[in-house]
Amino acid sequence: MAGVRALQWLNLTRHGESTGNLAWREAERAGAEDAGIPERDADVPLSDLGRAQAETLGRRLAALPPDERPTMVVSSPYLRALDTARIALGQTSWAAPAAPDGLRLRVDERLRDREQGVLQGLTARGVRRRFPAEAERAARLGKFYHRPPGGESWADLALRLRSFYRDLAADAPGGRVLVVAHDAIVVVTRYLVEELTEQEIMQIEKEPIGNCSLTRWQGDGGGALRPVCYNDSTHLTAPGGG
Numbered sequence: 001m002a003g004v005r006a007l008q009w010l011n012l013t014r015h016g017e018s019t020g021n022l023a024w025r026e027a028e029r030a031g032a033e034d035a036g037i038p039e040r041d042a043d044v045p046l047s048d049l050g051r052a053q054a055e056t057l058g059r060r061l062a063a064l065p066p067d068e069r070p071t072m073v074v075s076s077p078y079l080r081a082l083d084t085a086r087i088a089l090g091q092t093s094w095a096a097p098a099a100p101d102g103l104r105l106r107v108d109e110r111l112r113d114r115e116q117g118v119l120q121g122l123t124a125r126g127v128r129r130r131f132p133a134e135a136e137r138a139a140r141l142g143k144f145y146h147r148p149p150g151g152e153s154w155a156d157l158a159l160r161l162r163s164f165y166r167d168l169a170a171d172a173p174g175g176r177v178l179v180v181a182h183d184a185i186v187v188v189t190r191y192l193v194e195e196l197t198e199q200e201i202m203q204i205e206k207e208p209i210g211n212c213s214l215t216r217w218q219g220d221g222g223g224a225l226r227p228v229c230y231n232d233s234t235h236l237t238a239p240g241g242g
Contacts, residue, residue, distance in 0.1 A: 004165040004193060005223050009068060009176035012186045012215045013057060015076075015084040016050030021211070024123070033126030041113060041120065042078045053212040053236060054084040058091025060214065060235035061178070069094055070178035073103050074168070076111035076185070084212065085180040110164040113182040117151025143205070144198045154201075157188050165192065174219075183209035186231070193217055193225050212236060 004010065020037050027035040037044060046054065061070070073095065075085040085105055089095045095103045119127055119134070128135045138146040147153040168177060179185070186209050191201040209215075210233040217225035 004169050005219065005225055006169040006173045007177055007217075007225065008174050008219045009070070010189075010193070010217045010225060011070060011176075011178045012189055013084070013088075013178070013180055014183050014186055014209045014211055014213055015046070015078075015080040015180065016053035016057070016087075017047045017211045018044050018050055018080040019047050020044040020080070021050075022047055027123050031125060033123060033129055035121050035123060037121055041115075044078070044080050046080050046083050050080070050084070050211060051087060054087035055091055056236055057084070057212040057214070058088035061088060061095070062092040069176065070103065071176045072106065072168075072172050073178045073180065074106045074108050074111065075180040076113065076182060077107045077109050078112055078182070081111070081180050081182065082107070088180070088212075108164060110160045111179065111181040111185055114154070114157050114184040115151045117148040119148045119151065142198075142202070144202055154184070154188060157184060158192060161185065161188055161192060165189075186213075186215050190215065190230065194227065207231065210236070 020035070020039075020041075023035045023037050026032075039045075069092075073085060073089065075081050082105075089103065089105065116122075119131065122130065127138075134148065138148075144154045147156060179189075187201065187205050190196065190204065196204070209231050213231045213233040214235070215230050215232070216228040218228050220226045
């Protein structure tokens, strides 16, 4: 993906733990068909732990050397991502809104989570029970190309992210960017930046992206982004972490 290689640093993080994450874990544990999340996906808030994770992420960002600090921050419009970005930036002296040269938090709808269409809110058990033909179609096509009715495939997500990163590179050539979004955004960004195959990214996707984990690439000065870390949550588990 040539355009994004113009960046000096590309940093991605998933939002902090949300109440939706808690509901999903409980639904899976109980063998339920539906996670029972009352809000629309865009309005799912952070849990108390998620807010604490965002604070810890902010302290990790605050400790970055000056030449690695983001010069632009872009968030998904979904509440859980926006609040993660706001809380994290509030922990820094150089990016907090109150700082003299604080960064403006930008929002881009192309960073929203992958849309599930008619399968929204259903557990794997729920999909098999309520949409057995769709479950069979998904198994036949594979996760990367299966598009739920009214939703998006992973390939669809890659298309809108290609558009986002082209615009980002044009707006901030040589910049240091922090993107605050969702697990699928982190995974598909790796697919794009590292020019991976369907098989490679679907293998990588089996490792869940941690809430408030960091994934980073650094420009090598020669028109390429070099992986620095992927799905790194050490700042959350270190002594004194969230």
